[in-house]
Amino acid sequence: DILMTQSPDSLSVSLGERATINCKSSQSVLYSSNNKNYLAWYRQKPGQPPKLLIYWASTRESGVPDRFSGSGSGTDFTLTISSLQAEDVAVYYCQQYYTTPYTFGQGTKLEIK
Amino acid sequence: EVQLVESGGVLVQPGGSLRLSCAASGITLSSYWMHWVRQAPGKGPEWVSRINTDGLITIYADSVKGRVTISRDTAKSTLYLQMNSLRPEDTAVYYCARERRDSGTALDYWGQGTLVTVSS
Numbered sequence: 001d002i003l004m005t006q007s008p009d010s011l012s013v014s015l016g017e018r019a020t021i022n023c024k025s026s027q028s029v030l031y032s033s034n035n036k037n038y039l040a041w042y043r044q045k046p047g048q049p050p051k052l053l054i055y056w057a058s059t060r061e062s063g064v065p066d067r068f069s070g071s072g073s074g075t076d077f078t079l080t081i082s083s084l085q086a087e088d089v090a091v092y093y094c095q096q097y098y099t100t101p102y103t104f105g106q107g108t109k110l111e112i113k
Numbered sequence: 114e115v116q117l118v119e120s121g122g123v124l125v126q127p128g129g130s131l132r133l134s135c136a137a138s139g140i141t142l143s144s145y146w147m148h149w150v151r152q153a154p155g156k157g158p159e160w161v162s163r164i165n166t167d168g169l170i171t172i173y174a175d176s177v178k179g180r181v182t183i184s185r186d187t188a189k190s191t192l193y194l195q196m197n198s199l200r201p202e203d204t205a206v207y208y209c210a211r212e213r214r215d216s217g218t219a220l221d222y223w224g225q226g227t228l229v230t231v232s233s
Contacts, residue, residue: 049223097218
């Protein structure tokens with residue numbers, strides 16, 4: 001199984017400041033035939049299901065604010081929130097879908113400082 | 114509007130069985146790959162199973178393989194997860210989710226989940 005490791009486990013950021021969450025996969029999730037990284041990012045608020053933010057490592061889902069961006073390739077990925085809003089308080093997960101089982105990271109809890 | 118509504122989660126004894134349902138509206142199940150994902154209390158999500166558009170290709174996580182069966186009834190627009198030989202470690206909120214087209218296997222719509230508790 002591909003192990004997904006996120007860092008940090010928790011993060012406190014002031015409103016309006018930048019938040020950065022990292023995700024590392026135990027093997028590459030870059031598919032060479034199409035040059036796509038099989039990685040997604042989700043946000044989960046308490047009592048709610050995960051919500052898709054980013055797929056193909058850097059493609060923003062429809063309706064997701066442009067303060068959210070994804071980057072990285074191969075085994076190292078980053079989710080950046082450029083200007084933290086109060087509604088961004090949540091747990092964030094990365095997920096690889098390069099191969100089954102499709103595995104998630106352990107989560108990063110984002111709070112307001 | 115796409116809606117996925119899970120049901121069937123209960124308290125069940127170890128070794129027991131149950132069937133989860135996911136009623137879909139706003140989509141045609143036969144047009145999408147569909148998934149079950151579970152989340153144990155305080156833990157991250159764990160992918161469980163996937164079924165393809167014609168219902169003939171199914172994939173399972175090793176943790177449930179041989180004990181779980183994913184299926185769907187397109188006439189009823191409902192996805193199912195039959196779970197047998199349940200173990201305490203199967204305790205989790207179970208979500209059904211739709212695979213987004215042209216995204217690989219990213220999941221763009223999720224239900225609110227149904228809680229399965231396995232305990233004596």
